[in-house]
Amino acid sequence: MNRGVIDDEDKTAAIIVAGGAGTRMEGTTPKQFRMLGGVPVLMRTIAVFERSLSIDNIIIVVPEAERDGLFRGDRARYRPAKPGDVRAGGATRRDSVAAGLEALDDSIGIVAVHDGARPLVTVAVIDRCVEEARRCGAAVVGVPVTDTLKVIDANRNIIDTADRESLWHVQTPQVFRRDIIVKAYERALRDGRYGTDDATLVERIGVPVTMVDGSRDNIKITYEEDILIAEALLAARSGTVKEN
């Protein structure tokens, strides 16, 4: 690995990050274990990566307390058949990604980092992003900003209307050549500078990152109502939407 080039034999691992305690949501169940259409959010997420032909290995990062029992009992049916591991995450998202990077085996040349709390990602989106990362080294999925965005100052006065033509909401998966994401994390750790997503760290080491079309319903389950919104989006997807 770390050769800086990719050949067809390099395999792709997904690192599914679900280490958080979900503190922004009420209730005691962390958001990644809440039920969505009868299936825990994280298990739904894992299933999409299990189905994607672009993904060879699956590394799942969960809170320490969840690690051993992740696929016990009723959840046994959700254990992926693909090779991989379940690792304990750290206090922050970046610690969890780092724990996932340490779990990669030698065959892995491409790494797809994905939020466990984005269960509505599709196989098509994953495949598109992996393909682009294989081509150029670093690719993330997102959707164009459609809202009008304002730039405000410290006094809440609007000082500008953002040029939304060039702005995209970034989502996950974020897919990188292994040497690139490893180097980006080493640099971030050394400098003590992180960001709100992995691409920021990669951008900072000077590697170009390409934006790939995601889907608008690839939402992150963060707030209480997001579970209901995700249920609604699932219903829309399965064709049960009625004309009013």
Place this chain on the structure above:
Amino acid sequence: MNRGVIDDEDKTAAIIVAGGAGTRMEGTTPKQFRMLGGVPVLMRTIAVFERSLSIDNIIIVVPEAERDGLFRGDRARYRPAKPGDVRAGGATRRDSVAAGLEALDDSIGIVAVHDGARPLVTVAVIDRCVEEARRCGAAVVGVPVTDTLKVIDANRNIIDTADRESLWHVQTPQVFRRDIIVKAYERALRDGRYGTDDATLVERIGVPVTMVDGSRDNIKITYEEDILIAEALLAARSGTVKEN
């Protein structure tokens, strides 16, 4: 009017803009007339302005074909008791706002423009925005951007991560002193330059606009799945959300 100062006797009119044909959504019913929790979207929107003590008059702008029959039959119960008018909109949103401005009577000193397709606005949000506009002349509601946003170039390469600290999604209501919004529209018409919201036109004539806290669920019904999302948000609001 048009004195450039506000006194306590100046009344406030809401202009509820629902002139669009809702072409982004499937089906033949324009989005503002789709059913949401058993009530047409627009009627739900009107009801919130009817309840707000900050709003004195209600002007509703709808497609020409809907104008005469808006409150006929089953919809009679939704007719606001507050004084106002129903006007026919034009081809674009700005034409509809302009039609609303023409319908204002002499008592009106403050104008609150609101999207008919934002039925989940609350009385608290309306009141907060009107109060601020009375104080400073121009105020809009919005919520801070929480997603990571990327700036991309024409080749889809990420060239920057946006500083989301200063970025807000702008919503409606957008509330202005009458002379300010009238002047902004006159200028836009003269110059043939419009924008994606009314605040942009006001910013352009050099009037400071203040951002007021909106609410995250004050969504605009645009796409098919937005109806389902709005139903989910309504359910969350009425306390029928169950812990999973």
